[in-house]
Amino acid sequence: MTHTGLATDRLSLAYGDRIVIRDLTLQVPERRVTSILGPNGCGKSTLLKALARLIVPTGGEVKLSGQALGAIDTRVLARQLAILPQSPRAPDGITVADLVRRGRTPWRGFLAPWSEDDGRICAQALEQVGLQEMVDRPIDELSGGQRQRAWIALVLAQDTPYLLLDEPTTWLDLAHQLEVLSLLRQRNRDHGTTVVAVLHDLNLAARFSDHLILLGADGLVASGAPDEVVTEDRLRQAFGLEALVVSDPVTGRPLVVPR
């Protein structure tokens, strides 16, 4: 095992009484975009939550820079790693600016006032998601795509080297899915942020990720570069799907065409 970055060591996870992940050991590549893929109920979201310490493993552990996640101080961890859960619900009437400002929470002292740095980082986050013109708008008045970008701005404002997202593209149309994923990729390229996202769409995942983690009903099927992971054999193994994998004419990445 290396001692850098985010990794799992013989990790076992249960959801209630049902064990969904057993003895999983893997390394999330540093400063890359990683997607977690797999059929419904395979434990994708559960794995992501464990990586962010939102659930406690039943066995093994998650490590960040060689240190067990459970041993890291809550606030210290929140400065290292941000997580955006699936379909978060905004408080009634909250504005974009107010939402994004709350991303600064782990960086602010108990009674410390709002600092210039806080303001600058929030402004930068809003600009990266392209909402700088909408700061005073209530979240409920935004379109689905804009709303999702506002939530992403919140975790960008948290300013962490690790960014975890649970199905950030759910409920969005294709254009907005592309927009959100390009934005995450841009963040990775500009800041070296390690991005880990649970995604549903194999083709989008293959297109935007440097690394894929493919889970099946019985745990890890494959992990590696998109063209190593997205193969006809492995899709059959993970999804029970008969598909043709061709080369995406636009990006050269693997493209799944179900038979």
Place this chain on the structure above:
Amino acid sequence: MKSSSLVLPLLLLGAVLLSLMIGQVVLSPLQLWTGLWSGTGPGALTLRVLRGPATFTAAGAGAVLGAAGTIFQILLRNPLAAPDVMGFMSGAGLAVVAGVAFGISLPLPLLSAAGGLTAAVAVALLSVRRGPVMQSSLTLILVGIGVSFLASAASSFLITRMPPQEAADAQRWLVGSLAARSWQHAAQVWGLGALMLLVLALQVRALKVLELGDELAAGLGLRPGRARNGLIGTGVLLAAAGVAVAGPVPFVAMMAGPLGMRIAKVTAPGARLCAAAMTGAVVTILADVVARSIVPGVQLPVGVMTGIMGAPYLLWLLSKEAEAGEL
């Protein structure tokens, strides 16, 4: 500063003035002013003995109840979640009645705090479900309504065993009453209220993160369980401070938050809490003014008036929630 943020302070000032002026004898502001500075005449008597203490007790009790209600409404994301609906105030009332019935000579705030906290723990324990399913806020509210009925019934039972005069007083107090309040009551609720509001002020930042949901809150470095328990404790103690001086006045805690939020046009938790405290004070003072002047020569308990105001609001809220599919 937006003009909408001035509405509530002005309303509060107006309500206080109205409450000091109106009663069996109507006084002019000039008479009150003279009484305040000279210490003699009808103005002075009204200010110092008759209406002053009741008005300031009403303001303090309304403020703590309003803030308490808003804490639960934000935490549970449901306008129905308030200490009056969820049994914390009935629990506090029961503890006070039991204290009187069994001759326990503890200070009322202590008794009501113990009763309120016990009710809160009971609601939490009774709502626990097995398995990974998170308890919904609706479950908590429904269990709370049950606990509320239970506590009220127990209070009524204890009252039947008291001597007639004591029973009548206790019955009146249980409706929510500001009759015969002294400056001691006012000082008590303002003192305890100020202390708890200070504690609450330190918890507002946690509340702002907590209202984004537990997972985001945890990701932002908060321990959601611990923060929530702290806020619940503050909310219950605030409500208990109100109950100790005014009895379990219904609906103020539930109405003040949503009403204040609309009047002041605010959405952030800190501003909502301030608006709710001021609105709670206004509502309680005005309800008391109406309660003591609507039937000449009779002072109705303030709780009767807040009940009359609150019941239609509750019905409207329920129909709205049912339409939105939240019930």
